[in-house]
Amino acid sequence: MKLSTRGRYGLKAMFQLALHYGKGPIPLNVIASQQDLSENYLEQLFSALRKEGLIKSVRGAQGGYMLAKPPEKITVGSVLRVLEGNMAPVECVIDDTVSCDKEESCVTKLVWMKIKDSINSVIDSITLQDMLNEQKNLGK
Amino acid sequence: MKLSTRGRYGLKAMFQLALHYGKGPIPLNVIASQQDLSENYLEQLFSALRKEGLIKSVRGAQGGYMLAKPPEKITVGSVLRVLEGNMAPVECVIDDTVSCDKEESCVTKLVWMKIKDSINSVIDSITLQDMLNEQKNLGK
DNA sequence: AGAATGCCTAGTAATTTAGTTGGGATTACG
DNA sequence: CGTAATCCCAACTAAATTACTAGGCATTCT
Numbered sequence: 001m002k003l004s005t006r007g008r009y010g011l012k013a014m015f016q017l018a019l020h021y022g023k024g025p026i027p028l029n030v031i032a033s034q035q036d037l038s039e040n041y042l043e044q045l046f047s048a049l050r051k052e053g054l055i056k057s058v059r060g061a062q063g064g065y066m067l068a069k070p071p072e073k074i075t076v077g078s079v080l081r082v083l084e085g086n087m088a089p090v091e092c093v094i095d096d097t098v099s100c101d102k103e104e105s106c107v108t109k110l111v112w113m114k115i116k117d118s119i120n121s122v123i124d125s126i127t128l129q130d131m132l133n134e135q136k137n138l139g140k
Numbered sequence: 141m142k143l144s145t146r147g148r149y150g151l152k153a154m155f156q157l158a159l160h161y162g163k164g165p166i167p168l169n170v171i172a173s174q175q176d177l178s179e180n181y182l183e184q185l186f187s188a189l190r191k192e193g194l195i196k197s198v199r200g201a202q203g204g205y206m207l208a209k210p211p212e213k214i215t216v217g218s219v220l221r222v223l224e225g226n227m228a229p230v231e232c233v234i235d236d237t238v239s240c241d242k243e244e245s246c247v248t249k250l251v252w253m254k255i256k257d258s259i260n261s262v263i264d265s266i267t268l269q270d271m272l273n274e275q276k277n278l279g280k
Numbered sequence: 281a282g283a284a285t286g287c288c289t290a291g292t293a294a295t296t297t298a299g300t301t302g303g304g305a306t307t308a309c310g
Numbered sequence: 311c312g313t314a315a316t317c318c319c320a321a322c323t324a325a326a327t328t329a330c331t332a333g334g335c336a337t338t339c340t
Contacts, residue, residue, distance in 0.1 A: 060338025
């Protein structure tokens with residue numbers, strides 16, 4: 001049960017934007033080369049993040065990307081959900097609609113729900129600002 | 141970040157074995173047909189579970205599989221780790237050895253560790269016996 | 281005008297997942 | 311004793327997903 005590169009690259013890139021928050025846009029190629037990623041691939045991730053309102057872009061020369069909101073308003077969960085889809089371990093616990101035809105009394109479903117809730121409570125409780133703070137502590 | 145069918149099928153099958161614990165072996169084809177799965181595929185999962193000592197087999201006619209330990213001694217975590225590998229969301233937090241070349245002060249790694257710890261604390265706290273108990277409650 | 285950017289869609293290569301096939305070994309039962 | 315029921319194992323294949331790559335258009339700063 002692994003995250004894909006979308007979540008991994010994406011969160012790291014968002015953190016870069018957070019480090020630069022308030023100082024104007026950063027072009028994609030800068031982030032891509034800092035992290036040694038394909039610029040075109042990262043672009044796809046940023047496109048999704050932009051459509052969901054987490055970042056905004058400035059087109060044209062001297063353009064680039066920046067956070068659409070201050071780092072304390074962006075949770076890790078919101079980033080990961082854009083890039084990875086909902087963070088449920090199985091389809092049947094994504095939302096509350098009954099999706100599992102067979103079993104009304106499915107015990108494994110209870111397990112999957114507990115896993116889902118636990119993941120979500122972690123990722124929704126961490127903001128980019130928290131990560132910035134942790135970065136400072138690591139430096140010391 | 142989804143579980144594969146290995147974890148999903150496998151846990152459900154282990155639960156079936158738990159329901160039958162103490163009553164002799166159940167043949168694979170019974171479980172496979174109950175859950176409408178390929179017998180041969182399920183066999184691969186059981187082979188792994190057997191090698192890890194979670195279930196044991198009786199060969200020959202009237203043979204089958206049974207739990208190797210009572211349901212209260214088998215955690216969901218031990219089952220999922222056999223079938224899905226370690227349950228870390230990224231490679232770099234699987235064990236304590238330094239695997240990430242670049243960054244000593246990698247903030248995203250802290251996030252991944254928190255996710256990992258939270259998943260593991262959930263799955264290690266649920267046993268097959270807990271699932272049996274929950275089943276009873278659902279019935280009421 | 282031209283260079284530096286973002287925007288978009290479609291293609292493709294690599295990897296992983298989810299099986300399938302088929303033959304062998306063991307054992308209960310008639 | 312022989313046959314059917316079972317587990318055991320390894321190799322193959324098909325399908326799906328992931329991770330890019332390619333390339334052209336749109337916008338804007340200088």
